Amino acid sequence: MNFDKEYLISLIENKVEESLNLDYKSAMALEPSKAAEISKDISAMANSDGGIIIYGIKEDGEQRHFPKEIDSVSRRDFSKERLEQIINDKVRPRIEKLKIHPIAITDEKVVYVVEIGKSDTAHQADDKRYYKRFNFQSVPMYDYEIRDILNRQSHPKLDLSFDFANNFTTLIIYINNVGSVFANYVNAKIRLPRKIVVDRLGSRVINSNIVEFLASNTVREMVNNYSQIVQYWPSRYEPILPHTKFKLMEIVLNNFPFDHEHVIEWEIFCDNANPVTGSRRLADILDNR
Numbered sequence: 001m002n003f004d005k006e007y008l009i010s011l012i013e014n015k016v017e018e019s020l021n022l023d024y025k026s027a028m029a030l031e032p033s034k035a036a037e038i039s040k041d042i043s044a045m046a047n048s049d050g051g052i053i054i055y056g057i058k059e060d061g062e063q064r065h066f067p068k069e070i071d072s073v074s075r076r077d078f079s080k081e082r083l084e085q086i087i088n089d090k091v092r093p094r095i096e097k098l099k100i101h102p103i104a105i106t107d108e109k110v111v112y113v114v115e116i117g118k119s120d121t122a123h124q125a126d127d128k129r130y131y132k133r134f135n136f137q138s139v140p141m142y143d144y145e146i147r148d149i150l151n152r153q154s155h156p157k158l159d160l161s162f163d164f165a166n167n168f169t170t171l172i173i174y175i176n177n178v179g180s181v182f183a184n185y186v187n188a189k190i191r192l193p194r195k196i197v198v199d200r201l202g203s204r205v206i207n208s209n210i211v212e213f214l215a216s217n218t219v220r221e222m223v224n225n226y227s228q229i230v231q232y233w234p235s236r237y238e239p240i241l242p243h244t245k246f247k248l249m250e251i252v253l254n255n256f257p258f259d260h261e262h263v264i265e266w267e268i269f270c271d272n273a274n275p276v277t278g279s280r281r282l283a284d285i286l287d288n289r
Contacts, residue, residue, distance in 0.1 A: 001284055001287065001288060002287060003101040003103055003113045003115075004103055005103055005104070005105065007103075008054070008056075008057065008070055008103060008111060009070075010260065011054075011057070011067050012057070012067045012068070012069065012070070014260040015063075015066050015067070016066075016067065016260065017065050017066055018059075018065040018066075018136050019051075019136075019279075020048060020049055020051065020133050020277075021045075021049055021050065021051030021052065021133075021278075021279070022051055022052050022054075023041065023045070023051070023052070023053045023054070023133075023136070024054050024057040024058070024059050024065075024067055025041070025053060025054065025055045025056070025057070026056075026057070026058045026059070026071045027055070027056060027058075027071045027072065027073045029055055030055055030073055030078045030083070030112075035086050035090060035126065036090065036125070036126040036127060038083075038086055038087065038090065039086070039087065039090030039091050039125040039126040039127075040125040040126070040127070040129075040131050040138050041053060041131075041138050042087050042091055042095065042098075042114065042116060043091045043095075043123040043124065043125045043130070043131055043138075044125075044131035044132050044133050044138035044139075045116040045133060046091075046095050046097070046098075046116050046117070046118070046119040046123050047119065047122055047123055047130060047131060047132050047133075047141065047149055048118070048132045048133040049118050049133070049276075049277065049278065050097070050116050050117045050118035050119075051116060051133070052113060052114065052115055052116070053113075053114045053116065054111065054112070054113050054114075055073065055083070055111065055112040055113075055114065056070060056071055056072050056073055056103075056105075056110070056111030056112060057069070057070060057071060057111065058070075058071040064136075065136050070105060070111060072105040072106070072109035072110060072111050073109065073110055073111065073112065074108055074109060074110075075102075075108060075109070075110050076108070080100050080102050080110075080112065083100060083112055083114070084100055087114075090125065090126040091123050091124070091125065091126075092123065092124045093121060093123065093124075095116065095117075095119060095123060096117075096119075097116065097117025097118070097119065098114065098115070098116050098117070099114075099115045100112055100113070100114050100115075101113040101114075101115065119149070120153050120157075121149065121150060121153075122141075122146045122149040122150055130145075130146050132145065148274060153179075153180075153181075154181065155179070155181060155270075155271065155272070155273035155274075156177055156179050156181045156182065156183035156240075156270050156271060156273060157177065157178045157179030157181070158175055158176065158177060158178070158179075158183060158186065158240075158268050158270055158273075158276055159175075159176050159178055159276070159278070160173060160174065160175055160176070160188075160248075160266055160268070160278065161173075161174045161176050161245065162174070162264075162280075162285045164285075164286070165250075167256075168253075168256045168257075168286070169198075169252060169253055169254065169256065170250050170251070170252055170253070171250065171251045171252075171253055171264075171282075172247065172249075172250050173190060173215070173247075173248045173249050173250070173251070174245045174246065174247055174248060175188065175217065175240065175245060175246050175248050175268065176244075176245040177240040177241065177242055177243065177244055177245070177246075178243065179242060180242045180243075181242065182239050182240070182241065182242065183217070183239065183240040183270050183271065184237060184239050184270075184271055185216075185217070185237050185270065185271055186216055186217040186237075186240065186246070186268065186269070186270045187214065187215070187216045187268075187269045187270075188214070188215045188216065188248060188266055188267065188268045188269070189212055189213070189214060189266060189267040190212065190213040190214075190215060190248075190249070190251070190264065190265075190266050191206060191210050191211070191212045191213075191264070191265040191266070192210070192211060192213075192251065192253075192262075192264050192265075193209060193210065193211075193261065193262055193263070194208070194209055194210055194211045195209075195255065196253050196254055196255040196258075196262055197211055197251060197252070197253060198252040198253060198254050199251070199252045202214070213249065213251065215248040215249045216237070216248075217237055217238050217239075217240055217246050217248070218235045218236065218237055218238070219235065219236060219237075219238045220234070220235040220236075253282075257283070257286075258281070258282035258283045258286065259283065260281060260283060262281065262282045262283065263279055263280065263281050263282070264279065264280055264281075264282060264285075265277075265278070265279040266278055266279070
């Protein structure tokens, strides 16, 4: 994803609401007295599903959790290096999957986009407590939630990746095993706006706007390719090896080019691991190709 001034403007103009993976902070969030709060919010994002915290966007006073305007920070008063130092000093253990993207608004003013990956371990804030993202906030975690995060390394780590074919009318969905543990039994729920799906065969309607597809890592091979009567072996699950991917499905779409309302959402179930949820705008998938 390209983080630039146009990206910030698009969030504001399209009224993109905060979510599990997106948090807006005004310039005041970077005041000297806020270091502990920074550690709390950063660690909560890493302990949850990962995401983006933007320091330099003010929320709408009437519509909470919606962006109102850019509220940039002075480079001289608060540099990228200072933010990086606060995060590294106040969060334990150190978060490995973290990037800070400075976005220049003027020669002197900047907005910081902090990109945080989902972590394999639990991170502690400056107050020695563990936090997670819940209902747009960073809230303390229960003991069992902390233990579940610490067990992430013993479960498969799965994510989705995407590609387009046929002049961007076909969305190809892959499931990626990005961890070091076999993924044996995988099932996924894929949700898309109803109005952009051409072939809804095999899907179910969630509401007037959303359809849901079910997919899994099952394969069914033919017994004899040369027989006039097509016969198949019983279906079986195809284990997904660590650091490999499996093609889940293809979905035929219309309404290209995609706008900010066209979002794909998913939920992945695998073995005894907790479900993994995520979402992405189709326009962003195109930008990252």
